[in-house]
Amino acid sequence: MPADDPKRPDPEALLAAAVKAGRGRLKVFLGMAPGVGKTYEMLRAARRRKADGQDVLIGLVETHGRRETESLLRGMDVLPRKPIDHRGHVMMEFDLDTALARRPALLLVDEYAHSNAPGSRHPKRWQDVEELLAAGIDIWTTLNVQHLESLVDVVQRITGVRQRETVPDSALSRADAIELIDITPEELRDRLGEGKVYVPETARLASENFFKVENLTALRELALRRAAQTVDDQLVAAMREKGVEGPWAAGERILVLVGGDAMASGLVRAGRRLSDMMMDAPWTVTHVDRLDQPARGPAAAARLRDALKLAEQLGGSTVVLSGADIVATVMAYARRNNVTQIVIGKSADSRWRELLGRSLAAALLREARGAAIHVVTEATHEAVVEVPARRPRVDWTAYLLAAGCVAAATVVAWGLDVAFDRVDLGMIFLAAVLAAGVLRGLRPALAAATVAFLVYNYMFLEPRHSFAIGTPTDFLTLVVFWAVALAAGGLAGRVRDQGRDAQRRASAVSALLAASRTFSAAAGREAAAKALAEQTAAAVGAKAVVLLPANGELQPAAGAPTLEELDAAPMAAARWAWERGEAAGFGTGTLPQTRWTFWPLEGVRSRAGVAGVEAGAMVAGSEDERLLLALLEQGAVALERAELATEAVETETLRRADRFRSALLNSISHDLRTPLSTVLGASSTLIDYGKGMTAAVRDDLLLSIREEAERLNRYVGNLLDMTRLEGGALRLRTDWTDVRDVLGAAAERVSRRLETRILARDFPVELSLVRADSSLLEQAVVNILENAIAYSQDGARIEMAAYEDRSNVVISIEDEGRGIPTAELEQVFEKFRRMEEPTDRHQGAGLGLSISKGFVDAMGGRIAAASPIHDGKGTRILISLPKAIATPHHLL
Known part of the structure; x- marks a missing residue:
């Protein structure tokens, strides 16, 4: 690309900028310790903004009693704090909702x-x-x-204090600006001694512990490094967004280029040492995957894989690039990521490559503008012997096709030569070379070019039927033809090979996408394991197995095409992969005699299991292996996600059980103890003073005992009924039932509790029978009636009606109580749901309507509530029971 061409911005950087477009900007005042003046400097800058006319609001600022800081609050708009009651203590906190409603241009929120x-x-x-x-x-x-999350352990080792309040590093990384408030440790200790940080007694203790000079010096270095790192990240982001190519040497960034040779691991260690010398400069290890080169051998693939793994272990990042030109690909990545130092290895290149400037080191030196090149030479000249796992088989059909193309071109050229004079027959052979390249690739195209050159010279150039060249013009024509044929055939073949490689990569991406969808649809851990086994077997064309931990042991969970029993040797390899987190089995350094290869399934949080593939299914370092490893990564995440979903369900179940237990204990403590206390009190009074009481008083006490005992019996019955519903122990005894009889029995049961209330009945003369459990239906109606009595005033009217439509028999119970708030209608049938206001039953257990719903649902009916029903008051509960046979309209 010419130097004056405009550079294209990074699409990801533009997307990140678009996401930030609608957000506010965050500025962080960063310091090494309390007392350096962060809040003071923030308030000073805020006062300058306010003086410029900007809307500045103090959301929350902690002055810690420092007079200089408090003085800066005068004349500023300060948001009142919000009181929060916690266990009897009122705590004043930041009022988030008021701040959102106020929407100032700039808001100060201290202590991130x-x-x-x-x-x-x-x-x-x-x-x-x-x-x-x-x-x-x-x-x-x-x-x-x-307070940064990643530095908690480091700070604890330095100061001996573990910070409990932390901020994720990602939160600070999203800051748009960072201002370092820095003073020397001696100045901070002087401020501490003058009482400008803590009160004198606290300051003395802090000076002897946390605020030691060596502690503050280490914290200061951490603050400086973190600020520099954040600014460097912002610089790279700005360069990508504007399309500016580096390097800008504002901060050092190291790129280590490795291949599959014996120097790979040494180059990684050299990059780590260079990073240490440059004060922990960020470093990345990269490999360029050549699109026009055949796949690496197994030994080279293993060395490359080990080098990338070593880089991650040493704290570096890794990236694999793709491109036909190593130098152009590396330099494009380096400029895009502001790389200032490039580390490469130099093997024993031939003299000709060095003289012609074709060695990698020479090519990078020509292209590296602004970046330093570090060349690491081999420590030994011993050749690395690489034994391929299998020799690639020559595809002779490709060469036969190329020969056929040349033969066809020869026949056509001979016919044209006989029929016409002065025909440019070289174009016919060029077409044959191009056809061979397009159809079968680079090498057959080169072979076709050579054969076409010889045939054209032998048959159509004077002297004919001889390889001798008659004139200098013919010689020049042959040389140009051969060169053009080689170039055109080579380019056609290379394009075909690259297209085939792109198609193979697209197929791999499609396979990963399909696997991702399959994993997403997996409902549980077993389903995810089965999906992983099937996808793995389909990808490598061999048997696959997935093993998961169960009861402390690793056990086969899924297999494809079938789940096979593994004998002792494969299980030993699988356990090694599980315990050590390393591949084991065939083709590895651990138990290679087994006929399976096992890989650990590393999830985001922990190891999820082990996956195995039958031996010999693929070549190490091949595209198939890379596809398999990508599938295993997706499968590990899917297994971990399924396990987390199971844990979430268990947690939710426990939470509901705890809530049920808590509500049950509350019910027992109030609803059972109250009637028991009444019974005990009345019975004790009768025993102690019964002889001296009048008959009326004794009767009243006995009546109280009976009423409270009945009340207690109802509560216990409700709890038992709810237990039956929750435990699935409810057994229906259905029979043909007349709803009117059930309603009459229910009315009789609650008659004593009506007192002055009026229970009206509205039943038709005839009513269809329904299949129902009469005892359960009666209990459901009794619970509804008791609820209506509890929430109705003395003298109120309660109406109980029954009617039918074409498909259902309907029971309606209405009261004249205060009604149910509209927002609570959907929750009124939940367990332990009660109105807040007390009733004549105090507050009840809150189980009656929930049990009624459970009974009605069990009988195949429906229950619903409506409120208010007249004059903003009253509640209507409807129970709908299905008929066995619908009634025609003319019979209703």
């Missing part, structure tokens, strides 16, 4: 890592900041470096 009080919308203040940024509000905040 602060943990909010229980009951707040978010547990952490940085999550409050994320919501504010999403609303388009600019935020300024403060942070000490020891």
Whole structure:
């Protein structure tokens, strides 16, 4: 690309910028420790913004009693704090909702890592900041470096203090600006001694522990490094967004180029050492996968795989690039990522390659503008003997096809030569060479070019039927023809090979996409294991097995095409892969005599299982192996996701059980103890003072005992009924039932509890029978009637009616109580759901309507509530029971 051509911005950088377009901007004032002046500097900058006319709001600032900081708050708009009651203590916290409603241009929220009080919308203040940024509000905040999540262990080793309040590094990485507030450790200790950080007693203890000079020096270095890293990341992002190519030596970035030779691991270690010398500069190990080159041998593939793995173990990142030109591909990546140092290896190149400048080192030196090239030479000249697993078979049919193309061209050229004079027969042979290249690739095209050159010279150039060349013009024509034939055939073959390689890669991507969809549809761990085994077997064309941990042991969980029993040797290899996290079995250094190869399935959090493939299914380092490893990565994540889903279900079940247990204990503590207390009190009174009481008083006490005992019996019955429903132990005894009889029996059972209330009945003369369990239906109606009595005033009317439509018999129970709020209609049939206001039953267990719904659902019916029904009051409960045979309209 010419130097004056415009550079294209990175699409991912543009996408990231588009995502940020609607968000507010975040600025972080970063310091090494408390007391360096972060809040003070933030407030000073905010006052300057306010003086410029900008809408600045102090959302929350912690002054810690420092007079200089408090003075900067005068004249500023300060958001009142929100009181939150937690266990009897009122805590004043940041008012997120008011800040969102106020929507200032700039909002100051101090202490980015602060943990909010229980009951707040978010547990952490940085999550409050994320919501504010999403609303388009600019935020300024403060942070000490020891609160970064990735530095918690480092800070603990330095200071002996483990930080409990942390911020994810990703939250800081998303900051649009970072300002380092830095003073020397001596100045900070002076401020501490002057009481500008803590009160005197606390300051003395802090000076002897956390605020030691060596601790502060180490924290200062961490803060400087983290600020420099953030600024460097912002520089790279800006360069990608604007399409600016580097390198800009604002910060060192190292790129190590490795291949499949014996120097690969040494180059990785050299890159690590160079990073150490450059103060932990970011470094990346890369390999260029040549599209026009055959697949690597197994030994080269293994060395490359080991080198990339070593890079990750040493703290570097890895990337595999694809391109036909190594130099152009490497330099494009280096400029795009602001690489300043490139490390390459130099083997024993031939003298001619060095003189012609065709060695990799020479080519990179010509193209590297602004980047330093580090050349690492071989430590030994011993050749590495590479024994291929199998010699590639020559496809003779391709060469026969190429010969056929040349033969066809010869026949056509002979016919044209006989029929016409002065025909350019060389074009006929060029067409044959192109056809061979397009149809069968590069090497057959080169062979066709050579044969065509010889045939054209022998049959059509003077002297004919001789390989001798008659004139200099014919010689020049033959040389040009041969060169053009080689170039055209070679290009055609290369295009075909690249197209075939692209098709193979597209097939691999399609296979991974299909596998991803299959894994996403897997409902559980067993289904995910089965899907992984099937996809693996289809990808490599051999048997596959997936083993998962169960009861502390690794056991086969799925196989394709069938799940086979594994004998002792394969199981030993599988356990090795599971315990060590390394491949084992055929083709590896561990138990290679087995007929299976096993790989650990590494998930995001932990190891999910082991996958195995039958021996000899693929060549190490081949496209098939790369596809398999990608499938295993997806399968590991799918297994882990299925396991997490199972854990989530179990957690939700436990949560519901805990809620049920808590509600049950609350019910027992109130609804059972209250009637028991009444019974005990009345019976004790009768025993102690019964002889001196009048008959009326004794009767009243006995009546209280009976009523409370009946009430207790109802609660216990409800709990037992709910237990039967929850445990699936409910047994129906259905029979043809007249609903009117059931309603009459239910009314009789609640008659004593009606007191002055009126229970009206509205039954038709005739009513169709339904298949139902009369005892369960009666209990359901009793629960509804008791609920109506509980929430109705004395003297109120309760109406119980029955009617039928074409398909159902309907029971309607209405009361004149205060009704059910519309928002609670859908929850009224849930367990332990009660109205907040007390009733004549106090508050009840909240199980009656839930049990009624369970009974009605078990009988195939439906239950619903409507409220209010008249004058903004009242509730109607409807029970619909299906008929066995629908009634014609004219009979209703």
